[in-house]
Amino acid sequence: MKIVFATNNKHKLDEIRDILDPSFEVLSLNDLGCHDDIPETGSTLEENARQKAQYIYDKYHCNVFADDTGLEVEALGGEPGVYSARYAAIKDPNAESHDSEANMTTLLKELEGKANRKARFRTVISLILTSPTREQGGSSSLFSGIVEGEIIRERRGGEGFGYDPIFQPEGYDKTFAELGNDIKNTISHRARAVAKLAAHLRKEKQ
Numbered sequence: 189m190k191i192v193f194a195t196n197n198k199h200k201l202d203e204i205r206d207i208l209d210p211s212f213e214v215l216s217l218n219d220l221g222c223h224d225d226i227p228e229t230g231s232t233l234e235e236n237a238r239q240k241a242q243y244i245y246d247k248y249h250c251n252v253f254a255d256d257t258g259l260e261v262e263a264l265g266g267e268p269g270v271y272s273a274r275y276a277a278i279k280d281p282n283a284e285s286h287d288s289e290a291n292m293t294t295l296l297k298e299l300e301g302k303a304n305r306k307a308r309f310r311t312v313i314s315l316i317l318t319s320p321t322r323e324q325g326g327s328s329s330l331f332s333g334i335v336e337g338e339i340i341r342e343r344r345g346g347e348g349f350g351y352d353p354i355f356q357p358e359g360y361d362k363t364f365a366e367l368g369n370d371i372k373n374t375i376s377h378r379a380r381a382v383a384k385l386a387a388h389l390r391k392e393k394q
Contacts, residue, residue, distance in 0.1 A: 194240045194254035199349040206373050207382045233258050237314035245316040253315040259351050262306040305338040309377040333380025
């Protein structure tokens with residue numbers, strides 16, 4: 189089954205392709221020839237994921253899924269949450285948006301002096317499968333995955349991306365960036381959401 193993942197983020201694409209079995213051909217937005225700046229104006233992860241998937245479905249009428257992921261830190265009232273990718277820029281208008289190093293620095297600064305380091309990563313995937321006619325619209329589903337953990341006080345590890353060097357999942361003494369992709373892809377928030385997505389897609393193929 190061909191299915192479009194509404195992203196050009198190579199890290200995300202590699203992760204998804206590693207998790208989904210080979211019977212699924214996962215295409216990127218580049219593969220689709222889409223270079224649009226897809227809106228992400230939702231106030232929740234669910235809204236953003238739906239918005240991205242719907243945009244691609246409406247334009248290309250193809251099987252598509254989109255995700256949004258947020259790091260939710262308990263002591264910060266769930267921040268950065270939906271603003272995880274641009275957290276530094278939200279706190280400082282002069283900072284670069286989508287800068288992982290700046291985002292980690294900002295988060296560690298916000299947590300200075302706080303004993304509670306509990307955090308969780310949450311991924312929401314919105315899936316739309318094609319119907320015979322555009323008029324019918326596609327069938328849509330939502331899947332979520334969560335991994336609990338904590339924010340450590342300094343960066344550790346060279347694998348992964350985003351906040352991986354400062355997030356230590358529950359039950360492990362290493363960060364996502366130290367564990368490496370092989371382990372991360374079996375326990376991560378995205379892996380858990382994708383497992384639900386894959387189970388649903390396999391049923392649809394039967």
